[in-house]
Amino acid sequence: MNSLKNQRGFMLLNVIILTLITSFAAMILLNAAPRIKNPQAAIRLTAIHLANEKFALIESKAASGVFDLNCPINSEDLTTENFSEGNQIEFTVSTTDNPSGNLHRVTVKVEWTVEGRKDFVEVERTIRVVE
Amino acid sequence: MLNKKFSGGGFVFAEFAIALPLLILLGWGLATVGMKIFYLGKIQLADYVLEEEVHDVLSRLVYDARAAKSLEAVNGAPLLTFTYRTIKESNAIDGVILSSSEERVYVLAGGLGKEGSKINYKRIEEYLGNPITGDNYFGQTRVTQFEFKKFDDKVLHVTLEMQSEVTGHKIKMSTAVYMPGCESFYVY
Numbered sequence: 001m002n003s004l005k006n007q008r009g010f011m012l013l014n015v016i017i018l019t020l021i022t023s024f025a026a027m028i029l030l031n032a033a034p035r036i037k038n039p040q041a042a043i044r045l046t047a048i049h050l051a052n053e054k055f056a057l058i059e060s061k062a063a064s065g066v067f068d069l070n071c072p073i074n075s076e077d078l079t080t081e082n083f084s085e086g087n088q089i090e091f092t093v094s095t096t097d098n099p100s101g102n103l104h105r106v107t108v109k110v111e112w113t114v115e116g117r118k119d120f121v122e123v124e125r126t127i128r129v130v131e
Numbered sequence: 132m133l134n135k136k137f138s139g140g141g142f143v144f145a146e147f148a149i150a151l152p153l154l155i156l157l158g159w160g161l162a163t164v165g166m167k168i169f170y171l172g173k174i175q176l177a178d179y180v181l182e183e184e185v186h187d188v189l190s191r192l193v194y195d196a197r198a199a200k201s202l203e204a205v206n207g208a209p210l211l212t213f214t215y216r217t218i219k220e221s222n223a224i225d226g227v228i229l230s231s232s233e234e235r236v237y238v239l240a241g242g243l244g245k246e247g248s249k250i251n252y253k254r255i256e257e258y259l260g261n262p263i264t265g266d267n268y269f270g271q272t273r274v275t276q277f278e279f280k281k282f283d284d285k286v287l288h289v290t291l292e293m294q295s296e297v298t299g300h301k302i303k304m305s306t307a308v309y310m311p312g313c314e315s316f317y318v319y
Contacts (some may be wrong), residue, residue: 046303046304052306055309
């Protein structure tokens with residue numbers, strides 16, 4: 001007992017150093033974990049380009065005087081494997097229209113699900129239908 | 132005499148015997164985590180470069196296409212040429228009207244899927260390559276697919292797939308663009 005009393009400073013120092021090292025390791029691990037989820041941005045970009053494809057088709061029809069929201073997108077573009085580790089991610093495209101005269105405010109919504117988590121982008125463009 | 136001088140020395144030894152393996156274990160763990168973070172960082176940067184390059188080429192292409200007067204795309208090359216016509220009145224007295232055209236070309240250098248293949252962006256008069264993909268410090272990329280299709284009347288559909296040479300990851304994006312002022316549209 002007597003000898004332990006003399007080592008108090010050493011024990012305290014040891015506890016402090018070990019705690020610091022352990023918390024440092026835990027901090028690094030916690031910071032490293034969210035890095036794996038980041039490529040979600042790539043899917044969002046793919047979805048935005050897909051929405052633009054839909055707009056291009058609607059605009060082309062509108063220039064010839066037909067307003068058609070159901071023009072079909074290239075079926076290959078409705079799935080993607082960008083950073084999905086081999087899983088196919090499917091996009092669902094829905095289009096809504098808010099007309100005023102021959103101007104149509106068209107909203108294209110692209111939705112997808114990754115590991116049970118739903119996500120979407122919404123892009124809006126005003127399209128004039130030639131009369 | 133000896134016993135009195137070194138009383139409690141056994142505790143220091145025991146303490147050291149326990150702490151040293153623990154310290155070695157922690158140090159080893161930290162080194163592993165540190166290496167993992169560097170590795171993840173490297174992959175993340177390479178992925179980011181890849182994503183950015185695909186997006187950059189597509190958005191430039193869409194921007195150029197919107198104002199083009201004519202388009203010629205060759206899938207085999209692959210080569211994409213937009214032409215813009217600029218008409219200049221050179222001499223008011225003679226009434227001579229000169230028309231000069233300006234072209235913007237996207238051309239693949241190095242062959243599809245080959246190491247270091249990149250997309251060059253240039254004006255036709257200049258034969259110097261101006262690569263807009265590849266040669267990035269954070270990750271070399273290659274082009275594995277660059278395809279053009281004619282959709283509706285004046286709609287160009289582009290598919291671009293690129294692969295990172297650092298991670299091997301592929302990213303593919305497709306888009307379409309409507310070209311309101313397009314007068315001639317050829318895809319071979």
